[in-house]
Amino acid sequence: MFPEFHSNNLLEKESTILKKMESNKEFIQSLLKQPNGSFQTFLKPYQRVQTELGDLVTEISHLNSVKNSEESQTIYSRLLPKLSEYYTDLGQNEEIFSALLHIQSTDKTVNSEQIKVLENEIRDFRLSGVGLDSNTKEELKNIRIKLSDLTNQFSQNVLNATNAFALYLNEEDVKGIPESDKISAKQPDGTYKFTLHFPSYIAYMTYGENRKIRKEMYDAYCTRAPENGKLIEEILSLRDKEAKLLGFETYAHLSLATKVANEPEEVIQFLDHLAKKAKPIAQKEYKEIQSFAKKLGQGEIEPWDLTFYSEKLKKESFSYDEEIYRPYLEKETVLQGTFQFLENLLGVHFKQVQTNVWEPSVLCYDLVVEGETRSRLYLDLEVRSDKKGGAWMHNWKPHFQDETGKTELPIAFVVASFPKATESQPSLLRPSDVVTLFHELGHALHHLLSKVKEAFVSGVNGVEWDAVEFPSQFLENFVYEPKVLQLFAKHYQTKEPIPNAYIDTMVKAKNFMSAMGVVRQLEFAKFDMLVHKESPNEIRVQDILNQVREEIAVVVPPTYNKFQNSFTHIFAGGYAAGYYSYKWAELLSANAFYSFVDKGVFDLEHAAHFRKTVLEKGGSANAMNLFRDFYGKDPDIDALLRLNGIAA
Template sequence: MFPEFKEDDLKEKEIAIYEKIKSNKKRIQELLDNKIYTFASFLGPYQTIQTELSDLSTEISHVNSVKNSEESQTIYANILPKLTEYYTDLAQNEDIFQALLKIESEDTTLNLEQSKVLKNEIRDFRLAGVGLEATKKSRLKEINIRLSDLSNQFSQNVLNATNAFEMILDETEVDGMPESEKRSARTEDGRYKFTLHYPSYISYMTYGPSRERRAELYKASVTKAPENGKILEEILKLRKEEAELLGFASFAQLSLASKVAESPDQVLEFLTKLNVKAKPVALKEYQRLKDFASEQGVSELQAYDLTYFSEMLKKKLYHYEEDKYRPYLEKESVVQGTFQFLSSLLGIQFKQADTRVWHPSVLCYDIIIDKQTRARLYLDLEARKEKKGGAWMHNWKPHFITENNEKILPIAFVVGNFPVAREDVPSLLKPSDVVTLFHELGHALHHLLSQVGEAFVSGVNGVEWDAVEFPSQFLENFAYEPKVLDLFAKHYQTGEKIPREFIETMVEAKNFQSAMAVVRQLEFAIFDMRIHLDAPDEEGVQKVLDEVRKETAVFTTPSYNKFQNSFSHIFAGGYAAGYYSYKWAELLSANAFYKFVDEGIFSESLAEKFRKCILEKGGSESAMKLFRDFYGKDPDIEALLRLNGIAA
């Protein structure tokens, strides 16, 4: 029913990709030569072979992300330009484009999903430069190949710099830190190692008693991969040239051509409106933090002090300490309780599958609905040195029906970097880790619960980029609900349920400094949009960032901070001129979430409506159309402000 995932045959996978590219080209020519241009005879088979190639490339990119090695780096770097060249040639193929136009004008048998596939394909062909003269096509191809290589370099530089740094401390420099944090950092010789990998980095920035060491760690983090300054300069220049070749004034406009938002001005207006509401509240939050730090003897609060004193202030105001929750949030208990919650919320069951995995800590589950196996989910949640930082969902296979009427079931990976289980203690999570898990599972369920029959618009495929975060942000909000926490928050040693006052405190503290967090996200989003309206050089990028910080930031960022050199979301990911999507999608998720809160978290009718209108429909219709089908009207900003604890 499901294929086995293998991680030790990278060379074979590389060869398979080259062979698949070759066979795809041959098959496409056969379809064109057949000259029967209907969905069933042309676009259906075309969709299938493209999906098969995508599945193969996902296998290599996944291994490179979770089991990174010199071999995986080399092979991934080898296939990128080949794939980019293939997709660029494909997207500029006039014969395919004309076949699509013929289907559009003559095939009257298309259903809703097939119409969406066709519409998206025609749009994407136009955005890829079909119809351009030969020299412009050739240049566009060169740009795409170069951009693919640069993005990979950018990402690898960040990972290499992250792996290269370590800070070894003695007992005096970790005195007072939570025992669980010290245990995770302890080395064989009894000292303590902290790195730039997020769990380790945030541990010392939050609890580390040495201000000097926090400053050292912070500076190492925000100055890593300086060589990326020139890389991002070239990326911006090439993106602008690409946009102009395609008839757009800027890359920002090109990016939005396939999103829900209509223009850069509309996006910036939305972000500015949020900033107007959030910044006054953020300034008050920051002043309170400064006053508190002053009481502790620090009159000049620095960037490397923020997380540390914020944790202390939160503890004072709410008696809230993330670390005291860890014993109640053992990873396996959280996972099983989360599955129980999802069963109650959406009517789905999880059954552990006995299959091959790429690391002993990885678990695999089949998803069952109405006694039918519908999908497969892999969970890889613990941090490892050879794994890229952060957390993400990676979709391997989509749900679809082939032209031979074969049903392909979807498969996805959820990857995190949570604390590593040891012999003496299991992996114990923080509340923020649970939120991250819920978020990524939201992405996974959006992909895995799809009932769409066409691969190109099934699951997360075909969903507008500024709406793809909607289900994930929706689900993460439930991580703070007492009824949900009751399902899995129990002491890993005694089995005692988490005290009610712990939950109440966590809920009260949820929006602590939320306005500061909002303006930080607005800084990233506005910066991203503005540098893609133009294409400044390395120095110009810094100037834009400085200007945006004047508008949004509530504290002064050190001049040495070059966070843009590791801003992988926009320089090595899919968020270029699209980082605003987090807030745009949060607007949808906030409205949907409060509908559940106001009508009942475990309302069966509402949950079924959400599953059928949103999760099962994937990208088969416009995200705003699907949202209105579920919600009954357009979203409003008041719900977003309410979610963040900001008065409307």
């Protein structure tokens, strides 16, 4: 029913992709020769062959992320310009565009999903430069090939810089570091290795008592990949040219053409409105940390002190210590409890299966709903040196029905960087790791529960970028619900459930310093939108960031902090002029979440309604319309403020 994933045949995969691109071109030409093409005879097979190619590319990009090697880097880098050229040529193909317009105006048998496919495709063809003269098309094509190379280079520079740094510390220097983190960092020679990989970095910044080492790590972290400063300049310049060639005022306007929000000003207004509510509270929170640090003998606090004193204050205010939760959050137990929760919440059953995987620790599950196997999920959760840091969901195959009526089932990967199990201790998670797991599973369920029959709008495909985080953020909110924690928070040695007092503390501590977190996200989002409203040089990029920090930030970092040089989300990921999406989608997720909480969390009728109106519909309709179908009205900003512990 499901294909196997093979990881040891990169050259073969590359060759298959190259052949597939050629055979697709020929196949599409044969489709174009049909007289009076219809959705069924043209767009059904067209979607299928494009999806088949996308699935093959996903295999290599996935392996380049989870088994990064010189071979994977070389092959992926070799393929990128060819793929970019293929998609650019395709997107500028006037014959395909004419065929789509013909189908849109003549095929009266199309259903709502198919109408959405046509609308999206026609829009995307226009965004690809259809209708432009051949010189402009060629220029656009070259810009896109160059951009794909530059953004890949940006990401690789950050990974290389992250891998290049390590501190080997003695016992004296790891004072305050929790035992579990010390075990992870322990080297055969008795020293402790701390790196810029996030689990290691954040452990030292949160608990390391040696202020000098905290500063050294902070400095290394925020000055990674200085060569990316020039790349940013090039990337922004090329994006601006691309937007203007397509008739958009700026790249920000081009980016919003495929999103729910309409204008950059609408987004900036939304961000400023939130900042106005959050900043005064964030300033109070910061003052609280400053006076607390002063009480402990630290006169002026610097950015490398912030997480450290914030954690100490959290401990004092709530007797909250993330470490005391870790013995109750053993990875395997959390996973099984999470599956139990999802079964209770959404009626989704996870059945473990044995199949080919790229790493022995990878797990695989089939998702069963109402007795029917609907999809497959791979989980790769532990940190490794050959794996890119962070966490993400990668969709491998979408749910769709091909032209013969055969249904293909969806497959997705969830990847994280959780602490590795050691000989003496299993993988123990922090509450924030559990939030990450729920978040990525939210993305996965959005993809895997799709019942859409058209590949291009199935699962996460075709979902507007500023709504794609809605299901993931919706799900992560449940981590703090006592009814949910009771399902999986059990001590890994004694099997005792987590004490209720711990849960109460965790819930109270959830919004500790949350306004500071909100303004930080708003700072990133506004910087992203403004930087894409012009074509700035490296100095101007810094000026824009400084200006945004002045307006929004409560903690202004030192001038040498070049955070932008490792901001992969917008310079190497899909969030360019779209980072605001996190908060925009959180608006939807907060309203949906409280609709469940107000019904006592587990309400199968309400859950079935959510599954059918949102999760199963994927990108087959405008996300705001799907939200209204579920919720019955527009989202309310008060729910977002309530979620962040900010008074409306």
